Amino acid sequence: MIRARDIVKEYVDGDGTKVRVLDGMSLDVQDGDFVAVVGPSGSGKSTLLHLLGGLDVHYQGEVEVGGVKLRGLDDKALARFRNTHVGFVFQSFHLIPNLSALENVLLPSHFGASREDARKRAEAMLERVGLGAKKDRAPVRLSGGERQRVAIARALFTGPKLLLCDEPTGNLDAATGDGVIQLFKELHREGLTVLAVTHEDRMSAAARRVLRLKEGRLVEERADLHLATRGAP
Numbered sequence: 001m002i003r004a005r006d007i008v009k010e011y012v013d014g015d016g017t018k019v020r021v022l023d024g025m026s027l028d029v030q031d032g033d034f035v036a037v038v039g040p041s042g043s044g045k046s047t048l049l050h051l052l053g054g055l056d057v058h059y060q061g062e063v064e065v066g067g068v069k070l071r072g073l074d075d076k077a078l079a080r081f082r083n084t085h086v087g088f089v090f091q092s093f094h095l096i097p098n099l100s101a102l103e104n105v106l107l108p109s110h111f112g113a114s115r116e117d118a119r120k121r122a123e124a125m126l127e128r129v130g131l132g133a134k135k136d137r138a139p140v141r142l143s144g145g146e147r148q149r150v151a152i153a154r155a156l157f158t159g160p161k162l163l164l165c166d167e168p169t170g171n172l173d174a175a176t177g178d179g180v181i182q183l184f185k186e187l188h189r190e191g192l193t194v195l196a197v198t199h200e201d202r203m204s205a206a207a208r209r210v211l212r213l214k215e216g217r218l219v220e221e222r223a224d225l226h227l228a229t230r231g232a233p
């Protein structure tokens with residue numbers, strides 16, 4: 001699913017100094033796995049997510065996701081890759097405030113599907129995340145957890161095999177966050193590959209593997225072999 005090799009990523013900071021954030025990092029994630037990436041603030045977690053999702057192509061090394069080598073793709077091919085292979089979930093939901101939950105989920109629909117098919121699919125996605133009854137509500141009339149569920153439904157709309165999540169419970173209180181974590185566990189059990197950057201122990205505890213970003217590289221912190229079989233409790 002994900003194969004990254006010898007990734008070097010540098011930023012140029014305000015005074016022109018190069019700062020190396022990823023320093024020869026490699027990563028393999030199998031289809032259907034649930035991986036948490038942890039590490040201190042500023043260690044490069046979001047940077048890593050952007051590279052894996054084809055949002056940033058300015059780095060050295062190779063990234064391959066779902067059989068697609070990202071290096072060398074032009075903007076159009078990258079957009080196609082993002083729209084077919086990955087769903088993104090962000091800490092702050094990124095919903096459009098003046099659209100309903102359903103309309104937010106429908107946002108990616110201009111990449112295919114007829115109107116009626118798209119609507120049915122969006123409704124099914126909202127049902128899947130437990131929000132079928134609230135599909136016509138604007139985000140302002142939904143709780144934080146419900147907003148994140150809408151964002152997850154939108155991320156699932158195009159049928160990606162991989163969800164890339166940046167602090168998906170970071171804006172949620174403990175109880176609401178637990179509900180969203182439970183949803184990720186279910187999606188993982190249904191076969192989705194989930195990679196989530198997180199500060200939260202509850203989120204990393206739910207993952208099958210935990211990787212820590214340390215000095216620009218990923219170090220395996222934990223892998224639960226007994227959970228490797230899909231469908232395990």
Ligand SMILES: Nc1ncnc2c1ncn2[C@@H]1O[C@H](COP(=O)(O)OP(=O)(O)OP(=O)(O)O)[C@@H](O)[C@H]1O
Binds near residue numbers: 011013039043046048
């Ligand atoms: N566009 C940019 N230009 C310059 N430096 C950047 C840029 N984006 C990120 N950085 C720097 O790169 C480092 C890694 O940032 P990144 O956002 O990937 O860290 P993070 O681990 O996700 O942090 P956090 O947990 O606080 O979100 C930080 O030191 C940050 O200041």
